[in-house]
Amino acid sequence: DSGVTQTPKHLITATGQRVTLRCSPRSGDLSVYWYQQSLDQGLQFLIQYYNGEERAKGNILERFSAQQFPDLHSELNLSSLELGDSALYFCASSVGGGAEQYFGPGTRLTVT
Amino acid sequence: GENVEQHPSTLSVQEGDSAVIKCTYSDSASNYFPWYKQELGKRPQLIIDIRSNVGEKKDQRIAVTLNKTAKHFSLHITETQPEDSAVYFCAARQGGGATNKLIFGTGTLLAVQP
Numbered sequence: 001d002s003g004v005t006q007t008p009k010h011l012i013t014a015t016g017q018r019v020t021l022r023c024s025p026r027s028g029d030l031s032v033y034w035y036q037q038s039l040d041q042g043l044q045f046l047i048q049y050y051n052g053e054e055r056a057k058g059n060i061l062e063r064f065s066a067q068q069f070p071d072l073h074s075e076l077n078l079s080s081l082e083l084g085d086s087a088l089y090f091c092a093s094s095v096g097g098g099a100e101q102y103f104g105p106g107t108r109l110t111v112t
Numbered sequence: 113g114e115n116v117e118q119h120p121s122t123l124s125v126q127e128g129d130s131a132v133i134k135c136t137y138s139d140s141a142s143n144y145f146p147w148y149k150q151e152l153g154k155r156p157q158l159i160i161d162i163r164s165n166v167g168e169k170k171d172q173r174i175a176v177t178l179n180k181t182a183k184h185f186s187l188h189i190t191e192t193q194p195e196d197s198a199v200y201f202c203a204a205r206q207g208g209g210a211t212n213k214l215i216f217g218t219g220t221l222l223a224v225q226p
Contacts, residue, residue, distance in 0.1 A: 002155065031212060042216060042218050043156070043216040043219075044216075045216075048211065048212060048213060055211050090155060094212060096212075099212070100161060101158070101212065103148075104155060105154070
């Protein structure tokens with residue numbers, strides 16, 4: 001157990017819908033990262049937040065957005081969902097920006 | 113941007129043999145290289161990492177080597193066991209300061225045959 005928690009574990013929804021994935025970092029960690037893992041794309045970095053501020057952005061679609069709250073938990077919002085958005089979404093956290101990243105258990109999103 | 117290539121994509125070894133997985137990166141500014149192990153349906157787990165000021169690091173049966181000049185790094189697992197079977201990902205860090213973007217390789221499926 002890494003200490004990073006994610007909810008929900010599984011999510012099944014229809015195309016066009018909007019979902020919110022939630023992540024709580026390890027106690028004391030200021031940075032939160034979101035990754036998407038699909039069979040054809042591997043592990044793709046989406047976005048990093050550090051102490052409430054966006055720090056780095058990857059290949060995150062405009063339909064996706066994220067934020068980190070004052071209590072340091074983070075949410076990833078996915079809207080206008082498409083079949084291709086079906087994937088495992090991982091959250092990771094680290095103490096600072098240059099430290100080891102620890103992954104949560106992931107949320108498996110299925111878009112039908 | 114950074115690009116990380118990983119080889120081989122699959123690797124089958126006999127229990128007790130050694131396994132080597134290799135990665136190359138493109139951004140010479142990258143300074144941190146972690147390795148993750150992912151079992152089926154589970155989260156990626158950090159198993160070892162190396163920073164650019166070090167050439168080699170070892171932790172029991174696992175070692176990582178880094179060649180900054182050639183921009184490649186490798187994972188070495190000795191005396192492999194069936195529980196080492198998993199997908200292994202290398203990564204390179206892009207960014208500096210509080211920016212910590214990891215670019216992952218495409219993964220290596222390691223199968224250790226008993």
